[in-house]
Amino acid sequence: MLGLMMDQPLLISDLIRHADRHHGDTEIVTKTVEDGTIHRYTYRDAHRRAKRLAKALAALGVRMNDRVATLAWNSYRHFEIYYAAAGSGAVIHTINPRLFPEQIGYIAGHAEDTVLFFDINLAPLVEKLAPLLKSVKAYVAMTGRATMPASSSTSNIPNLHCYEELIEAQDDKFEWPSFDEKTAACLCYTSGTTGNPKGALYSHRSTLLHAYAACLPDALNLSARDVILPVVPMFHVNAWGLPYSCALTGAKLVFPAQHLDGKSLHTLFEQEGVTMSAGVPTVWLGLLNYMKEQKLKFSTLKGVVIGGSAAPPAMIRTFQEEYGVQVLHAWGMTEMSPLGTVCTFKAKHAKASKEERYALQNKVGRVIFGVDTRIVDENDKELPHDGKAFGDLQVRGPWIVNGYFKGEGGDPLKKDAAGASWFPTGDVVTIDPDGYVQITDRSKDVIKSGGEWISSIDLENVAVAHPAVQEAAVIGIRHPKWDERPILVVVKKAGQEVSKADLLKFYEGKIAKWWMPEDVVFVAELPHTATGKLSKLTLRQQMKDYKLPG
Secondary structure, eight states: OOOOOOOOOOOHHHHHHHHHHHHTTOEEEEEOTTTSOEEEEEHHHHHHHHHHHHHHHHHTTOOTTOEEEEEOOSSHHHHHHHHHHHHTTOEEEEOOTTSOHHHHHHHHHHHTEEEEEEOGGGHHHHHHHGGGOTTOOEEEESSOGGGOOOGGGOTTOOSEEEHHHHHHTSOSOOOOOOOOTTSEEEEEEEOSSSSSOEEEEEEHHHHHHHHHHHHSTTTTOOOTTOEEEEOSOTTTHHHHTHHHHHHHHTOEEEEOTTOOSHHHHHHHHHHHTOOEEEEOHHHHHHHHHHHHHHTOOOSSOOEEEEOSSOOOHHHHHIIIIISOOEEEEEEEOGGGSSEEEEOOOOGGGGGSOHHHHHHHHTSOEEEOTTOEEEEEOTTOOBOOOSSSOEEEEEEEOTTSOSSOGGGTTSOOOEEOTTSOEEEEEEEEEEEOTTOEEEEEEESSOOEEETTEEEOHHHHHHHHHTSTTEEEEEEEEEEETTTEEEEEEEEEEOTTOOOOHHHHHHHHTTTSOGGGSOSEEEEOSOOOBOTTSOBOHHHHHHHTTTOOOOO
16 A cells, blocks of 8 residues: 655756745855856746756757756855856766866766856866866856957867856746656765766665755754855865755855855855855864954854864864864765764763763764665674774665766675675774774775875876886875875886986876975885785885984
8 A cells, every 4th residue: 555645756947946935035155256246046046947947958958867067166156157158957977176187077968067157267278178178068267258258368169158148048947857767866986986987876765865964953053043154165076965955945145256265155145144064174263263363252153063174173162162062973975965974962971081981073974864875894794883893894775876887897785695785985993882983094096185086096107107217106194274185105127217307397288286295215125915915004114113204
């Protein structure tokens, strides 16, 4: 027997429609990309413009399931694209502009993007990219006519359109289409895997369920009474889902665009009455340093979410003890949409000592409803959640991928004894009896710097291309600001000489600047396993006493 309930699909367009109808006068504020001035409008305005943009996309030839790419910062226009693309049945594909052009070219080509929207300060990058983007038929500069990029900067950008002119050419007499809730909505690529970046393809259903869960009191605890400033970029796992969760609750949104320095953030926090923000530790370090130098305080900020990489214990204490701002330590990954765990307390912890509570906050928290976890040993045998046994973390749930776009990398899932599928996260953890997860290591060899992934394999491939290098390995070393930074460990070819400066110069033009190894260490040989594979575990043990320069 089935329940007698309406069968209404969960669609992203429902979120912006709800925000318009029930929170229509709530503000969305942006510090603009063009000149840093403040732009204000409401959810009602955003909905009308998103409908106009949906019609403009159709006029550009965008059809159901076509990929619509963005190279853009956090802004009201980017917010409109989120809803116009997915709401009309296309797929929004956010791309990290900090990646190296060849990486962006690969990702956009693999996704087969048809239209590319970009912020005008990224026009020089797009000009370099255009010859690589064979599938892109139209480019849209996210600005008005008066601030369109100069013709000298767009000579290599074909079929270029002005965002505001596309909007103005349409009206808002548009009804969002209805379709299967399992239809693809968003495409995010992760470089946190070996080999080429792989695409996580979210559905409307998974995105709405994730938005619901993020709002729960034991998750991010969002409401219509909040003012949310997402520091985490909209190109990084959809700003951790905040553009959706805020529309769901009717929270006021504040977008900082590219203005992420301490002064700009603090000014926005105070000017707009921000109550909660979210970002990676690197950004918070810059903000806290600025505030300490200027002897400033927060007047409205109540909480910050710290994720992307581990929150330093000293940062948690500084926020809470010096500024009265509660820290939510969170963990997730692109393959999880991304939210997996949030470190909130249980009733029993009200009687815990301050140090016991801080010890708990150093963990990444407990799973929110919708995510299930288990840890296994090297033989996939399940281990107890006793806070002592550590093993590989596996997860499952309705907003966790069951494979990568176009089947890249094959089937990533593991089966348990009952035949249920689990996604291996690549993290080595312990889970205590209360469900709190402590990440102890990563089984992957990728390096996480400032909340962004760096592929050790890509760096190694460049190094071994040098004529004087016989073998090379790249490992991550702890860094006080960036969490991890890569170092290059090299074995020279017999009779060959090469210096640190020579190797670092060899990298120039081949990788993104922030991927550059912090140091080069020369060794006589690298450790290998019995099967002849490079043993990075042994290498990290050998380098445990190594200190980064300076």
